[in-house]
Amino acid sequence: MSVIPRRIKVGLELTSKCNLRCGMCPLPVLRRPYEDMAWPLVEKAEREIHGLGLKLKWLHEMGEPLLYSRIDDAIRLFPEASVSTNGLVLTEAVGAKLLASPLKRLRICVDSINPDVYPHIRTGGDFEQLVDLTRKFLRQAKGHPLRIEIQKMRSRLTLDESVDDFRRLFDLKQYRNARVIERTCEALDVNEETDLHGKFYGCVQGAFFTWVVIFADGRVTHCCYDAHGDQVMGDLKTQTLEEIVKSDRMLQMKAAFEARDFSQLPRCGECFKHGGESHAFNDVLTRVQNLPGVAKDVVRKVLDIRYR
Numbered sequence: 001m002s003v004i005p006r007r008i009k010v011g012l013e014l015t016s017k018c019n020l021r022c023g024m025c026p027l028p029v030l031r032r033p034y035e036d037m038a039w040p041l042v043e044k045a046e047r048e049i050h051g052l053g054l055k056l057k058w059l060h061e062m063g064e065p066l067l068y069s070r071i072d073d074a075i076r077l078f079p080e081a082s083v084s085t086n087g088l089v090l091t092e093a094v095g096a097k098l099l100a101s102p103l104k105r106l107r108i109c110v111d112s113i114n115p116d117v118y119p120h121i122r123t124g125g126d127f128e129q130l131v132d133l134t135r136k137f138l139r140q141a142k143g144h145p146l147r148i149e150i151q152k153m154r155s156r157l158t159l160d161e162s163v164d165d166f167r168r169l170f171d172l173k174q175y176r177n178a179r180v181i182e183r184t185c186e187a188l189d190v191n192e193e194t195d196l197h198g199k200f201y202g203c204v205q206g207a208f209f210t211w212v213v214i215f216a217d218g219r220v221t222h223c224c225y226d227a228h229g230d231q232v233m234g235d236l237k238t239q240t241l242e243e244i245v246k247s248d249r250m251l252q253m254k255a256a257f258e259a260r261d262f263s264q265l266p267r268c269g270e271c272f273k274h275g276g277e278s279h280a281f282n283d284v285l286t287r288v289q290n291l292p293g294v295a296k297d298v299v300r301k302v303l304d305i306r307y308r
């Protein structure tokens with residue numbers, strides 16, 4: 001059997017630099033340098049990811065991918081990958097680069113359309129500027145096959161905002177390639193409930209090895225919640241991806257996770273600090289995580305009741 005689970009997802013952090021310091025995001029307190037990935041490493045990542053028959057899902061982990069100067073070249077290397085942006089550097093010139101590339105999906109994270117709430121979520125962002133840039137980009141991309149998702153965040157602060165409010169603000173009925181999606185946030189940094197986060201019980205991914213996330217500096221982690229790189233499997237600068245996923249370090253971490261020994265797994269320990277160690281409970285979580293998108297959305301909506 002392959003050491004790589006069938007449903008593994010892959011993320012590549014082109015940059016850990018960001019123009020915002022959002023309230024729900026670990027980026028403001030990131031315990032890693034803010035830096036760009038060197039271009040030869042992006043090329044190596046392409047050879048390694050595609051060489052193992054994997055597909056890239058996102059061109060980010062932390063950071064703002066549109067700040068990466070060769071974003072369009074990166075998209076050409078990974079035409080299957082999507083881009084998520086805070087939208088504040090989506091100028092006409094950047095938009096033209098994206099539209100000339102093979103990008104299929106762009107997510108613009110607006111999150112709140114209440115000008116008083118927006119700064120609490122997307123701290124550092126200028127709401128009026130975002131609305132203006134997003135409207136202009138929608139016009140620029142009209143009729144283009146690119147799928148545009150406008151993200152709306154579910155949280156205590158956004159309870160009175162609806163998908164229809166977002167659709168109206170951006171006049172989405174005239175853009176067939178654009179839609180609103182809703183997301184909740186988990187407490188990525190510290191597993192506590194806040195106005196922006198829900199807390200969780202046990203492995204939020206449902207399984208230890210669900211992601212291959214390559215940080216801007218080349219280190220590789222097994223979970224997209226490991227934003228700080230507390231549980232890296234290896235380093236793509238000096239190893240192949242196959243060596244990394246088969247490494248002794250990875251085997252030891254997996255064994256410790258199965259034994260629920262978190263003494264050397266600080267990230268997992270945070271996830272489990274409110275309980276959830278039972279393997280039976282974890283099996284249910286895994287099944288939920290493996291549900292197709294629509295069914296998962298129903299489960300998310302049920303979980304969202306906690307905000308009410």
Ligand SMILES: C[S@@+](CC[C@H](N)C(=O)[O-])C[C@H]1O[C@@H](n2cnc3c(N)ncnc32)[C@H](O)[C@@H]1O
Pocket residue numbers: 018024025026060061062063064065084085086109151184185186187188189197
């Ligand atoms: C970390 S950002 C990086 C890309 C880009 N800067 C952006 O804002 O889309 C990627 C996604 O993670 C989401 N995110 C940030 N903090 C989160 C959290 N605590 N739980 C879940 N998602 C989170 C953001 O809403 C965004 O959709």
Ligand code: SF4
Pocket residue numbers: 018019020021022025026027028062063064085086122
């Ligand atoms: S959510 Fe995105 S834009 Fe906001 S701080 Fe995190 S990485 Fe930056």
